Amino acid sequence: MATINETQDELIEEFGLFEDWADKYEYLIDLGKKLSPMNEAFKTEENVIKGCQSKVWLHAEKHGDHIVFFADSEAIIVKGMISMLIRVLSNHTPAEIMQADLYFIDQIGMAQHLAQTRSNGLVAMVKQMKNYAVAFNAMA
Amino acid sequence: MAEKFDIEQVRKDFPILDQQVNGAPLVYFDNAATTQKPQMVIDALNHYYTRDNANIHRGLHTLAERATTGYELTRKKLKDFLNAESTDQIIFTSGTTAGINLVAQTYGRANFSKGDIILVSNLEHHSNIVPWQMIAEEKGAEVQVIPVDEAGILDMKAYVELLDTKRVKFVAVNHVSNAIGTINPIAYIIEQAHRVGAKVLIDGAQSVAHFEIDVQALDIDFLAFSAHKLFGPTGVGVLYGKRALLEAMPPYQGGGEMIKEVSFASTTYNELPYKFEAGTPNIADVYAFGFALDYLKSLPKNAVWEQEKALLDYATEQLMQIDGLRIVGQAPEKIAVVSFVIDGVHPQDIGVLLDKFGVAIRTGHHCAQPLMARYELVGTCRASFAFYNTKSEIDLFVKALKRTITMLS
Numbered sequence: 196m197a198t199i200n201e202t203q204d205e206l207i208e209e210f211g212l213f214e215d216w217a218d219k220y221e222y223l224i225d226l227g228k229k230l231s232p233m234n235e236a237f238k239t240e241e242n243v244i245k246g247c248q249s250k251v252w253l254h255a256e257k258h259g260d261h262i263v264f265f266a267d268s269e270a271i272i273v274k275g276m277i278s279m280l281i282r283v284l285s286n287h288t289p290a291e292i293m294q295a296d297l298y299f300i301d302q303i304g305m306a307q308h309l310a311q312t313r314s315n316g317l318v319a320m321v322k323q324m325k326n327y328a329v330a331f332n333a334m335a
Numbered sequence: 336m337a338e339k340f341d342i343e344q345v346r347k348d349f350p351i352l353d354q355q356v357n358g359a360p361l362v363y364f365d366n367a368a369t370t371q372k373p374q375m376v377i378d379a380l381n382h383y384y385t386r387d388n389a390n391i392h393r394g395l396h397t398l399a400e401r402a403t404t405g406y407e408l409t410r411k412k413l414k415d416f417l418n419a420e421s422t423d424q425i426i427f428t429s430g431t432t433a434g435i436n437l438v439a440q441t442y443g444r445a446n447f448s449k450g451d452i453i454l455v456s457n458l459e460h461h462s463n464i465v466p467w468q469m470i471a472e473e474k475g476a477e478v479q480v481i482p483v484d485e486a487g488i489l490d491m492k493a494y495v496e497l498l499d500t501k502r503v504k505f506v507a508v509n510h511v512s513n514a515i516g517t518i519n520p521i522a523y524i525i526e527q528a529h530r531v532g533a534k535v536l537i538d539g540a541q542s543v544a545h546f547e548i549d550v551q552a553l554d555i556d557f558l559a560f561s562a563h564k565l566f567g568p569t570g571v572g573v574l575y576g577k578r579a580l581l582e583a584m585p586p587y588q589g590g591g592e593m594i595k596e597v598s599f600a601s602t603t604y605n606e607l608p609y610k611f612e613a614g615t616p617n618i619a620d621v622y623a624f625g626f627a628l629d630y631l632k633s634l635p636k637n638a639v640w641e642q643e644k645a646l647l648d649y650a651t652e653q654l655m656q657i658d659g660l661r662i663v664g665q666a667p668e669k670i671a672v673v674s675f676v677i678d679g680v681h682p683q684d685i686g687v688l689l690d691k692f693g694v695a696i697r698t699g700h701h702c703a704q705p706l707m708a709r710y711e712l713v714g715t716c717r718a719s720f721a722f723y724n725t726k727s728e729i730d731l732f733v734k735a736l737k738r739t740i741t742m743l744s
C-alpha cells in the first residue's frame with residue numbers, strides 16, 4: 196500500500212505528462228468517470244458537503260485501522276477532484292489523514308483552478324475528509 | 336455625436352473588454368450579474384478622488400461644495416432618466432437589495448398587518464423574496480406567489496384571480512427575470528394591483544440597462560435598481576418612490592444626514608430624500624454613476640435595444656443547433672439573456688471549462704431557487720449580453736461550448 200505522499204507523487208507525475216490545460220481537464224474528467232459508484236443509500240442530506248455549486252456526497256467507514264471514503268457528485272470535474280482525494284487519502288489511518296499535507300493540489304498544474312474557486316468545494320471536501328479522520332480518531 | 340452605432344468605438348469605450356483570459360480573448364457574457372464600465376465612469380472616479388473628495392452637504396468649503404454638487408447632479412440625471420416628478424423621490428441606496436429591504440422595513444412595517452397578502456412572482460431573485468418573507472413573518476402577513484408557465488411567462492389570469500380573491504396589500508415583481516430574461520407586463524401588473532388598492536414595487540435590476548422606464552407613465556409606486564448593472568460602479572443603488580408614499584413612510588436607519596434636529600428629548604427627521612440617506616453616502620460612486628447615464632444617453636437612440644436583440648436572436652439560433660441543448664425561458668418578450676441546460680451535463684462543468692476558453696458566463700441557480708425548483712433544475716448556464724458584445728463573440732462562445740460538450744461526454 197502506497198503512502199499518502201507516494202500517491203501524491205504519482206498523481207503529479209501523471210499530470211506532468213500533459214502540457215495543454217485541455218488534456219489535464221480531460222484526464223480529470225476521466226478520473227471522475229472512473230470513480231467507483233457510491234451506494235445510493237449513502238446519498239443522504241447528511242452526507243452532502245456544503246459549499247459547493249454542485250451536490251457532493253461524502254461517506255466514510257472504518258475498515259480495521261483504516262478509513263475508506265466513498266463519494267459522488269453531480270458534476271464530473273468535481274467528481275474528478277474527489278476521485279483524486281480518495282485515491283490519496285482513502286485506506287489510511289485517521290492519524291495519517293489528519294497529518295496529510297496535500298501538496299499535489301499545487302503541483303499538478305491546476306492549482307489556479309482547483310484552489311481558487313470557492314464554489315468548486317475542494318477546500319470543503321478536504322476539510323470534511325479530515326473531519327472524518329478526527330472523528331474516527333476520537334472514537335478509537 | 337455619431338448617429339450610427341459604431342461597435343468598434345463602443346468596445347474601445349470599455350477598456351476591460353480588450354484582454355486575454357487564460358490565453359484567449361475575453362468573451363464577457365455575464366452582463367446580467369454586472370456590466371462593465373465605460374472609460375468615462377472610470378475617469379470620473381479617478382477625478383473625484385484626485386480633485387473633489389470631501390464630505391457632502393454640511394461643508395462650507397469649496398471641495399465640499401464640489402462634492403455635493405457632483406453627488407446631487409447624479410440625482411438630477413436620474414430624475415430625467417426615469418422621468419420622475421422630482422429629485423426628492425430619488426433615494427440613493429447601496430443596491431437593489433438595499434432598496435427592497437428599505438421598502439419592506441419601512442412601508443411594510445407601517446402598513447402590513449395580520450392576514451395581509453404580499454404577492455411576489457415565481458420569477459423573483461431572492462432579494463425580492465426574502466425581505467418580504469422577513470417582514471411578513473414579523474407582521475403575520477403572508478407571501479403568495481404568482482405562478483409562471485413552462486415558457487417562463489407569468490400567469491396573469493392567476494394573478495388577477497389572486498387580486499380578486501385575497502387581501503393583497505402589496506405586489507413585488509421584477510420587470511425582467513435575471514435567470515431567464517422574461518420581460519414582465521408591468522404596466523398591466525401595476526394597473527391591476529392599483530384596481531384593488533395594492534401598492535407595487537418593481538425590481539428593475541435587470542431592465543434599466545436595456546430599455547427606458549418612465550415611472551410616471553407606468554404609475555410605479557416603488558422602483559429599485561443597482562448602478563453596477565447599468566454600467567456604473569458597484570455599491571450604489573436607486574430607490575424611486577411616489578412622493579406621498581415616501582413622505583408617509585417612517586425612516587429606515589437613524590444617524591447623520593437623515594435628521595433635522597436632534598435632542599435627547601426628541602428628534603425630527605430631515606426631508607426627502609435625505610430622510611432615507613442616513614450617514615455618509617457613497618459619494619464617489621454616485622458621482623461616477625452619473626457619467627454612466629451620460630454615456631448611455633450619448634448612444635444613438637434604439638441602438639442598445641437593436642444590438643441586443645440581434646445578439647439574442649443570433650445566439651438563440653446558434654445554440655438551438657446544439658444537440659441535447661434546451662433553452663430555459665422561451666417567452667416571446669425577452670431581454671438578451673439565454674439560459675440553457677444540456678442533457679446529462681452539469682452546468683458547473685460547462686462554466687468551468689468555458690472559462691478556460693476565455694468565455695465568462697454564469698452557472699447555477701442565479702439566486703432564483705424557487706424558479707429552478709419550478710423547472711426541476713439544479714441550475715442553468717446563462718449567457719447574458721450587453722450592447723458592447725458582438726456576433727463574433729457569440730461564434731467564439733458557441734465554438735468553445737461545442738468543444739466543452741465534447742470534452743465532457
Ligand SMILES: Cc1ncc(COP(=O)(O)O)c(C=O)c1O
Nearest residue numbers: 430431432460462509513540561
Ligand atoms: C432581478 C434582480 N433583483 C435583484 C438583484 C440584486 O441586486 P444587487 O445585488 O445589486 O442588490 C439582482 C442581481 O443579480 C437581480 O438580477
